[in-house]
Amino acid sequence: MVFKVIEGGRGQAALADEWPEAGHGPSPDDVRWEAARRLNESGYHLSRVREFATGAPMPAALRYLSLQIDFAAEALSRLDPIPVDFRSDAYWPTSS
Template identity: 45%
Template sequence: MVFRVIEGGLAIAAPADTACEQPSREDVEHEAERRLRAINYQMWERREAVVGISMPREIKYLAMQVIFAAQAIASLRRIPQDFQADFYWPALDELLAVRTGP
């Protein structure tokens, strides 16, 4: 009986640079923008400017928290690899269940 070693994906190793790239401030800003889009912040902001109806307090405070978190994370000397984890950002789940549009 002859055994043969099956290498699978081990024959081609991934470059070490791509696995350990340090996140940048731009990455943090993109994550903050993604979270603001999730709550439709621009729509609420435009509605307030055009119609004059103030945006819901929850949306305004959540946006302030997201912006603050982004600034705090971006100001770190070493941005964590998992900066996109919900641990670093304010919770959106309860708000999205309550308000998704005007």
């Protein structure tokens, strides 16, 4: 099993000031985009395709990571207001 380091908040620090207007912050769609990015970076989709093609089950760790990312995205998107630093690694699960 190969794990990749997912670059989160630190790599996206330049995007943290994306909502300069007062009263306008990140939307639930922004959170979903971040969740999709993290899932793509984890190798989940490649493993899922491999599972369909070969019948070999994907690693349980990747399946569990997907559930954790979905849960974190759902929880973050329900916050009012959504934290401006929602891309920070502190809000998201790690693959370890």
